[in-house]
Amino acid sequence: MIKAEGLTRRFGARLAVEKVSFEVRPGEVFGLVGPNGAGKTTLVRLLTGVLAPHAGRAEVAGEDVTRRPEAVKARIGYATQDASVYPDLTVRENLEFRAALYLPPQEVPARVAEVLERFGLEPWQHRLAGELSGGWRQRLSLAQAFVHRPRVAFLDEPTTGLDPLARRAVWDLIYAEAARGVTVLVTTHYMDEAERCHRLGLIYRGRLVALETPQALKAAAQARYRFFQAPAGTDLEALKARPGILDAWPSGAGVRGVARSDAALEDLEVVPPTLEDVFSVLVMEEEARA
Numbered sequence: 105m106i107k108a109e110g111l112t113r114r115f116g117a118r119l120a121v122e123k124v125s126f127e128v129r130p131g132e133v134f135g136l137v138g139p140n141g142a143g144k145t146t147l148v149r150l151l152t153g154v155l156a157p158h159a160g161r162a163e164v165a166g167e168d169v170t171r172r173p174e175a176v177k178a179r180i181g182y183a184t185q186d187a188s189v190y191p192d193l194t195v196r197e198n199l200e201f202r203a204a205l206y207l208p209p210q211e212v213p214a215r216v217a218e219v220l221e222r223f224g225l226e227p228w229q230h231r232l233a234g235e236l237s238g239g240w241r242q243r244l245s246l247a248q249a250f251v252h253r254p255r256v257a258f259l260d261e262p263t264t265g266l267d268p269l270a271r272r273a274v275w276d277l278i279y280a281e282a283a284r285g286v287t288v289l290v291t292t293h294y295m296d297e298a299e300r301c302h303r304l305g306l307i308y309r310g311r312l313v314a315l316e317t318p319q320a321l322k323a324a325a326q327a328r329y330r331f332f333q334a335p336a337g338t339d340l341e342a343l344k345a346r347p348g349i350l351d352a353w354p355s356g357a358g359v360r361g362v363a364r365s366d367a368a369l370e371d372l373e374v375v376p377p378t379l380e381d382v383f384s385v386l387v388m389e390e391e392a393r394a
């Protein structure tokens with residue numbers, strides 16, 4: 105459903121996206137994760153035809169994005185980071201506007217009514233989008249991404265700034281759309297959200313440095329390293345200086361860390377890695393390579 109081959113994009117001398125290749129299968133919820141400035145948004149803009157690549161190509165929903173960006177736009181939904189809604193249109197008008205871009209006029213009212221209902225937006229339909237709270241604006245942004253029945257949806261940080269309940273509601277909506285067969289590519293900073301994705305790509309400095317299911321990423325990290333927990337009050341610097349210990353950081357009620365697989369850790373509690381641990385070691389490996 106999504107196929108990127110060697111996608112590359114520069115801004116001046118800076119390589120924002122470098123030779124990125126991957127595929128997303130129909131119905132998959134695929135997560136792109138990576139630190140600020142890693143290149144996630146640029147990659148999404150390349151895949152949605154908003155930005156042209158300097159090298160490589162992409163296919164989305166059976167269309168070549170570079171050659172026929174307009175054909176691709178009709179088949180995808182796109183919710184941008186800055187909530188792609190018009191603040192001075194009402195909720196309903198926003199949805200009507202978006203639906204009318206890609207659907208025959210006679211289909212618009214029924215689609216808008218359905219999406220208002222599905223996304224719980226009916227009570228707000230006559231409100232100006234600019235008057236909605238952050239959570240409801242994000243819901244509207246999602247609703248407009250799905251209103252024309254796209255085959256693929258790109259959601260760029262759809263839950264940033266939302267409280268945990270609103271984030272959960274957004275994820276329930278994303279999964280409901282995926283269950284209807286929509287392929288979803290979502291970018292996120294949140295590890296608990298990354299955990300919900302069927303498969304993940306980690307972007308670091310413009311490059312795709314890992315591509316796997318959350319479970320496989322954890323298993324691979326556990327095979328290469330040992331992760332541990334130390335009690336509160338542990339001397340962090342002394343711990344980091346021990347042979348075989350690669351890094352340690354304050355975490356919750358103690359200290360968490362990563363060590364080489366042959367390190368002596370008898371006095372420490374060895375624990376399975378979280379996704380956050382996995383990404384820490386992947387970034388550590390990339391830094392060591394640089």
Ligand SMILES: Nc1ncnc2c1ncn2[C@@H]1O[C@H](COP(=O)(O)OP(=O)(O)OP(=O)(O)O)[C@@H](O)[C@H]1O
Pocket residue numbers: 115118119120138139140141142143144145146147
């Ligand atoms: N239009 C632009 N002009 C110049 N540089 C840009 C432009 N867009 C992105 N960049 C640069 O490209 C790099 C990747 O940025 P991008 O926004 O894709 O990262 P990101 O992973 O989405 O970050 P965030 O999580 O903060 O949104 C950054 O160094 C950024 O400064």
